[in-house]
Amino acid sequence: MKRIAMISYHTCPLASEEGKETGGMNVYVLELSRELAAMGHDVDMFTRSQDIHNTYVVEIAPRLRLVHLVAGPQAPVSKKEIRPYIPQFIANYHAFCREHAVAHDVIHAHYYLSGLIGLQLQSEKKEKKLPLVLSFHTLALMKNLVARDIGEKEDTGRIDAEMLLVKQAHHIIAASESDKSYLRYLYDASENLVSAIPPGVNTQLFKPMDMNEAKKHIGISEQDKMILFVGRIEPLKGIDMLMYAMKIVTQRNLRLPVCLCIVGGDVSQPKSSWTRTLRSLDAVRQVLHMSTTVNFVGRQKQETLPYFYNACEMVVMPSHYESFGIAALEAMSCGVPVITTNVAGVSSLIDEKHSSLVTSVNNPLLLATQIEALLHHPEKRQEMGCDIRKNVLDLSWKNIARRVSSVYDNLSV
Template sequence: MKLPKRIAMLSMHTSPVARLGGKETGGMNVYVSELTRVLALRGIAVDIFTRASDANAPYVDTESIGVKNARVINITAGPRAPVSKHKLVEFATPFAEGIRDFARQENLAYDIFHAHYWLSGVAAQCLQSMGLRAPIVQMFHTLGAMKNRVARTASEAETDARIVAECDLMRSVARVVASTPRDREQMIDFCSASSKRIVIIPPGVDTNMFYPIPNARAREWIGSYDDKTVLFVGRIDPVKGLDTWFRAMKLVVDDDPSLRKRMCVCLIGGDLDDDLDPDSELARLQTLKAELGIGDIVTFLGGRAQASLPFYYSAADAVVMPSRYESFGLAALEAMACGTPVVASDVGGLSYLVRDGETGFLVPEGDEKIFAEKISLLLHNTELRNAMGERGIQEAQEYSWWNIGERMIELYQDVLH
């Protein structure tokens, strides 16, 4: 079958070239940029459409993805400034109109609308209603119903509009991409989605970027002089369960007080200015670390460039993902590719990605005692840590972006056949 010629990749609420670790930047941003790159390398032209949230964002960006045939188009829809994702649905139609106008100006026709997150799916439906009839391939990345299941406060809950839109998209688009079998099961359970419409294709990892770096070299590069490092990489968000990790780390240092002087509990992600907002998750965690008496070992590093992450992963003794919900868990895969064991909640995609007792440990969500036990085990057992790291490297090879890209192309061909 022939390759599709041109794909419209829709990422309305967040730009794939934005700095990682912010409120709305994380694994999905990496997913969109890396998938686009591998498709472009296969000769498929890809235009990524995102809402312009920066007054200085260029209309057409041909440089940031770094390969020929891949562009980022910043569409003006609403203010060119950050907007709460709960309010962005108001701009779905203007966003779609901007895509339609760009296609007309360039005299382009797209073979596939590949929508990421529910807002992009709504925009893709708008495009179809405007007469642009390309089929929609939808990836949600997270499900509103699942986030509501773990929400502890009203402010953490997703809107009814999102829940309704996600179920509608599952019934109407050409295909839905699920990250794991559990992701697929949840779609069927919550929205009675047709199993025939859902295809399981996991995210990938760039194994040319994420590979083991000798520990001493990695520590020197990042300027770390701590003997032990426990690392988190991701958005600073309540759903990430970082309070459980903090409580676990208190238990770890209570059990071995000598670690206080030679260990870093490091967090990469978030905007450090957020601690000025007393209602932010970062401010809440700053307060919690003081209450637990672990302020001397916890370091918030803020956002870091993607290219620097392999050094941080390789310098760490363990990477933690204490999430309350995680559709996949890209940071866990990146850590495994770098040879670092992962201690993760036994939830969502993490249950499939992390091989318990082989590439790391799966822990009951919210159980700080077992988190502490497994983290301590890795900190004190070099042989186990190295063995798990080696197995993780092997597992990660199956998730190379080239392999994942091939599976996505097969899906596109099936939709167009």
């Protein structure tokens, strides 16, 4: 067994459990680390401290701890602005290792910023190379391909860093076969450098429950037919396209009590303090006269999400680009059908029998028709949900951790 340094520089793995703004990466790092520790590995997760009240070292489970390292202001800072604090993060990493007499056997870095930290740590190891395993989670070239304006584009600094990391990492874990192909053909990664290992899902937490009980828990009427989106509030998520589709559904089904629930973002503040994307979506909601149909409910804790999944008719993931989609896996594990675009890695789990669950990017008419097909055929929806749950049961975090551990064991430096 190994001692692993799990680096998540820009976002805290515990954020999802605390109800803070998160994406799939937070869940990925925490759940993977938890299972690796249960296998017998010693796992130290390192993240940048974003609050002066953060506990320095958090003991999460046997063999698993989270370390908050000071790097720049102990406050939330955009990930596009924290690269200059990397040297301080590295210095404090070394201070922790000296203080606790720790020497790591492998670095697993998440996102390109963490990768740069891992690269520096690797280069400092003179007597024996420290293996660097890298999970990008998203790729700058693919994000730029779907960016709608200059403000959404990733800069050349990130692209150059990703290119360098592909050349220097000992192994890369891609979330899907499509991302593996992008790394090979766009980033010139050699085939044996990259493994396609999908994210996992907590099948004990995310499981089917009574729909009416779930609706009662989150406070919606038993008669309401809820369509659900879960994820970060970002332009590439395609939420505006989903809102257009919902407008079409409501216009064509005037007597159907249907609503759209959007889980994600911080809506606890006045609208003037909302993010640019959230304000833009709210403007779309007003233009479409859907104030009572589209509900922004904000971010939710992990233990609350199963109620949202089980209360809905379906989850829709209309992303322009998605390396995989952990929210979709969670919904599938609850036995809920997921309509996803054909650019998302999770679409690979949908077999030909249920191909109607795969939609196209920016085609609200098609998406509306697919939503209606499920709304009007509850028996088909239930059958799909049962089939899809079977497809994801093999993707428990325990099984995924075994595959990642095998990558560590087969590293050559």
